[in-house]
Amino acid sequence: MPDTPARPIRVLIAKVGLDGHDRGAKVVAAALRDAGMEVIYTGLRKTPEVVVRAAEEEDVDAVGVSILSGAHGTVLPRLRTLLDEAGLDDVLLVAGGTIPSDDADDLLARGVVDQVFTPGASLAAIADSLEASVQARRGG
Template identity: 85%
Template sequence: MAPTPSRPVRILIAKVGLDGHDRGAKVVAAALRDAGMEVIYTGLRKTPEVVVRAAQEEDVDAIGVSILSGAHGTVLPRLRSLMDASDLEDVLLVAGGTIPQDDADDLLDRGVVDHVFTPGASLASIAAALSDAVDARRASA
């Protein structure tokens, strides 16, 4: 019998907090769909609790958070904490937006996020990084 192909990568794209600018999140979501991923977009102004609940309900491989407000130092650790408490340790947490490199390095070093995509990251590189990371996570499960 032939092996069953794995399901497409499922990613939840979220805008957390009061940040009301979602054009970049929508562009990334469209690019990920074009790359064959299943994308769920939560819309604007969601709480970390709502995002984690949606991730559970949608059985996603990754949560992508777009942050332009400067709240990354608060929002991302809160999301990681809620994910860990909800048995979502196998779900990737990635962030994009205006996150200073020193802050991105700190979030990565502490294991808060799995990837940070800053302005200028190509859509193709984002899709490839997510696909590779999900494939690696699935292979180790």
């Protein structure tokens, strides 16, 4: 029997809270699509609950949250808690945006997020890192 091809990596890109700047999120979404991933974009001003419900409905491998508002300290832990409570603890939570390095280190150390990408991260590096992390979670 021939090998069944792995399904494409599915990523939900979200803008949580009142942050209305989504150009970066759309650029990252396009780059991930170009890298062969299936990308779902939630649009602006979503609540953590809406994002987690969409992640569950879309059966995603990763949730990428773009944050430029400074709300990362409350939004990201809330998302991780809701993902875990929904049984989505295997879903990667990735953050991007203007997150100070000390805050990023803290979020990573506490297991709130799996990766943080700040302005200047290359699109190829984001796609490659996400692909490697998802493949590792899938066991291959």
